Amino acid sequence: MIQPRPQILYSCYFAASREGEQFVSEHILSYQLAGAIVTNDGDNAQTFGEGSLRLHKRNRLVKFSKQLPAQGQFKSVSVTLDQEALRRFSLEYGYHAEKHPAGAAIVELPLTPFYKSYFDSLQPYEQLAEPGNEALLALKVHEAIMLLLKSNPELKDVLFDFAEPGKLDLEAFMNRNFHFNVQLRRFAYLTGRSLATFKRDFEKIFHLPPSRWLQQRRLQEAHYLIKEKGKAPSEAYLEVGFEDLSHFSFAFKKMYGVAPSRI
Template sequence: MKEEAQARPQILYSCYFTASREGEQFVPEHILSYQLAGTLVTNDGDREQVFGEGSLRLSKRNRLVKFSKHPPAHGEFKSLSISLDQETLRRFSLEYGYHAEKHPAGAAIVELPLSPLYKSFLDSLQPYEQLAQPGNESLLALKAREAIMLLLKSNPELKDVLFDFSEPGKIDLAAFMDRNFHFNVQLKRFAYLTGRSLATFKRDFEKIFQLSPSRWLQQRRLQEAHYLIKEKGKAPSEAYLEVGFEDLSHFSFAFKKRYGVAPSRI
C-alpha cells in the first residue's frame, strides 16, 4: 500500500489474511506486536528481519518499512498489536520522570525476548480484541500504560526509544534518498524524515540532483529495476514492487520508454 491509514492510538487489532501479502508503510507511532500465526518479513532498507509465530516486536516510530505477510499452511496470518502514541508516552514521562538520554539508531524493528511477564500480558490482551470500538478508550489506555511499564521493566534500554520525542533533524539528503528511494511513500514523508518542509525538500533536492524529486525517483527506480531483472534474474512482477512502483502497467510503460524494450524482454 502506498500510505497507511491514520494511526489508531491505543487500539488493539488483529490482521487476518489467508494469502501472502506485500506492502510498505510509514510507521507514525511505536507499535508493540505479537505474532499469533504466520510469518512477517520486514525490510527497513538496511536490514531484513523475519518474525515467526510466537515472536514479539517493537516497531519504532518515524521509520519506513517494507513488509511481507505469510499465513501458515491452511491457516490465517494473525497478529495482535498495541499502538503507543506520543501523547500517552509524554504523560507517562511527566508522571514517572522518564527521559531519553540519547537518540538510538539501529533497525526499525526490535525483536523482544518473550519472557513470562510478556506472555502473561499478551494473554490478557486477547479478550480485548473486540474492544477496539468507540467507548472503550479508558480500558485500552490502561493496557497501553501497562505495556509501557512492562517494556521498561523487561527492557530498560528502550527508555531512550520510547521517550525520544524529538522530530527528525536535517540530514544528508543525497544519502537518505539513495538508501530509501524504493519506498513508495509521498514526498511529504521523505521531506519530514529528512528534517525539511516540503518546499525546502524540493528546493534542496533540485540543487543536489538537478532533477525534480518525482523525475529522479522514477529514473532511480527504473535503474534499480533494470539491474534486478538483468543481473539478479528477478521477474518484472517482483522487481516493480521492490523498487517502489505502485502499478505494474505503469512500470512496464516507463521501463520501455527509458530502455526501448519491455522489462519482460530483458
C-alpha cells in the same frame, strides 16, 4: 477525515500472503500469534515467526511481507504506543531520553513470561475498539509501557525520544530509501525539511526534480534486478516502489526502449 490508528489491533486473515510498505508514525509493540512477517527497513532484513515479539520504532520506513502458516491463518496483535500516552507517562514517572539511538527500525524482544501473560490478557479486548472503551484501552497501553521498561529498560531512550527528525544528509538518505513508495512530504519530514526546502535542496544535489529522479532511479534498480538478479517484472516493480505494473512497464519501455519482460 483521517481515522486514528486503533490502540490495540488484531490482524487476522487466511486468503493469501500480503506484501506492502508503511511509514510507522508511532511506536508499535507487536506479538506474532501465527504465521510470519518478513521486514526490510532499507538496511536490515528481519524475519519474525510465530511466538516472536517486536517493537516497531516510530518515524521509520518499512517494507513487509506477511506469510501465512502452512495450515491456518496469519494472526498478530499490535499495541500502538502513541506520543500522547508516552508524554503523559514521562511526566508522571519522570522518564526522559538521554540519547538518540539509531539502529534497526524494528527491535526483536525476548518473549518473557511477563510479555506472554500481557498478550494473553488482551484477548478479551479484541471487541473493545468501539467508542466508550477508551479508558480501558488506555490502561492496557499504560501497562505495555511499564512492562517494556521493566523487561527492557534500555528502551527508555527509544520510547521517550520526542524529538522530530533532524536535518539529514539528503543524498545518502534518498539513495538508501528511494524504493519506498511514500509521498514527497514524507521524505521531506524524515530528512528534517519543509517540503519547499526539500525540493530546493534536492534539485541542488541531483539536478532533477524529486519525482523525475525517483522514477529514473527506481527504473535503474528494476533493470538491474531483472537483468542481473533474474527477478520477474511482477516482483521487481513492487520492490523498487512502483504501485502499478502497467505504469511501470510503460515507463520502463520509454526509458530503455524495450518492455521489462523482454530483458
